[in-house]
Amino acid sequence: MYKILVPVDFTEDSVKASHYALALATAAPQAQLLLLHCYQDYLADADTDVPPPPEMTASEEIAERVINRNVDEAQDELEELYQQLRAQATTQNSHTRLERAFIHGLPEDVILDEAERFKPDLVVMGTKGESNISRSFFGTVTTKVVQELNIPVLTIPASYQGTWISKVAYASNFDNKDTKAISQLLQLLEPFRPELHCVHISKSENKQDQQQLHALQDKLTQTHPQASITCSLLEGDNVAKALHEYIQDQQIDLLALTTHKRSGFASILNPSLAQKLVLESEVPLLVFHSPDEV
Missing domain, CATH: 3.40.50.620 (HUPs)
Structure with missing residues (x-):
């Protein structure tokens, strides 16, 4: 149920x-x-x-x-x-x-x-x-x-008109809990079988980020062979803007972020950035705890 x-x-x-x-x-x-x-x-x-009081006034x-x-x-x-x-x-x-x-x-x-x-x-x-x-x-x-x-x-969001989840963007910080978090996300959204986009935002292209991206893609392909998963590296100084542009370009239906109990906010973002993202988001935002904290 x-x-x-x-x-x-x-x-x-x-x-x-x-x-x-x-x-x-x-x-x-x-x-x-x-x-x-x-x-x-x-x-x-x-x-x-x-x-x-025993008796009420007028x-x-x-x-x-x-x-x-x-x-x-x-x-x-x-x-x-x-x-x-x-x-x-x-x-x-x-x-x-x-x-x-x-x-x-x-x-x-x-x-x-x-x-x-x-x-x-x-x-x-x-x-x-x-x-x-x-x-x-x-x-x-x-x-x-x-x-x-x-x-x-x-x-x-107040302005959102959609009612179906076909494409989901998961914001990754190349955390060691990413694989567990994505498994949890896919299980939660299993009735919709969405196309999952794992994205990481970097200020500039660098070899380490590329290696981590490929490693994440390989691991997810092994653990979820039936799922449609794409990993992408986005460049930009403004995290919220980079995510917004990706959501627009790829017609994303939902943005997913993990959060930590100690802060209550998304792990990829500091509180002010998280607030800006929610204020300007045009798609639903899903926030869930990092797997090891559940």
């Missing part, structure tokens, strides 16, 4: 991510997709240890009605999105099991708890989320999810 967890906040970005996730799930023979909305009552969460009663109304509206939005996905699944002849969960609490805590319970193969999120892209991917919620979950996280 291929399981996908999709946290949603009903922004356009998260709704798009949920439809993308369903398209991914449909590719698997058996799949289960869980829509998760974390409802945070900021008034109630401000001081949860203080017991409620202003407190108004605040209580507002909170209840907001809860009802959020539940209605979750149900509406759930029904939209059910209709989409029917249209696509998808056999995906759809579920939804409405849970009160801090998003970063609820997502971690639900991931522990649901045990998804993949977490799919929109890139903007609550308010803007840097808060979602590099802010509290997604950073904590990436750092603490041993589960791949896939972020979907």
Whole structure:
């Protein structure tokens, strides 16, 4: 069973991510997709240890009605999105099991708890989320999810229109974990059987990089004889720009990067470069932990 967890906040970005996730799930023979909305009552969460007063004032009663109304509206939005996905699944002849969960609490805590319970193969999120892209991917919620979950996280750009994964670019730093990471990546994307492009960015052409590139290509050909894998060396001082141009030229559908728990960011990039790449990426970005850290 291929399981996908999709946290949603009903922004356009998260709704798009949920439809993308369903398209991914449909590719698997058996799949289960869980829509998760974390409802945070900021008034109630401000001081949860203080017991409620025996009698509410008029202003407190108004605040209580507002909170209840907001809860009802959020539940209605979750149900509406759930029904939209059910209709989409029917249209696509998808056999995906759809579920939804409405849970009160801090998003970063609820997502971690639900991931522990649901045990998804993949977490799919929109890139903007609550308010803007840097808060979602590099802010509290997604950073904590990436750092603490041993589960791949896939972020979907707001402008992305595709729904299928035919070509994947894996950014290599010629790390000794590359082979294991690529095996993990191919296993995760097995339902799509994509063409895999392993790329390494170098400031200038040098013999050592060429040797490492050929060694990686030979090893991958031996370990994955049935897979379509191409290794390429890109030249350029700007890593993000070089990747962007390659993605455009090769019509890549997804960019994959490994990350380390100690930093929470892609191993090939420093945090500022990683942020720039996500901000400007026109394709989904998959971040997963280095194999030895899982």
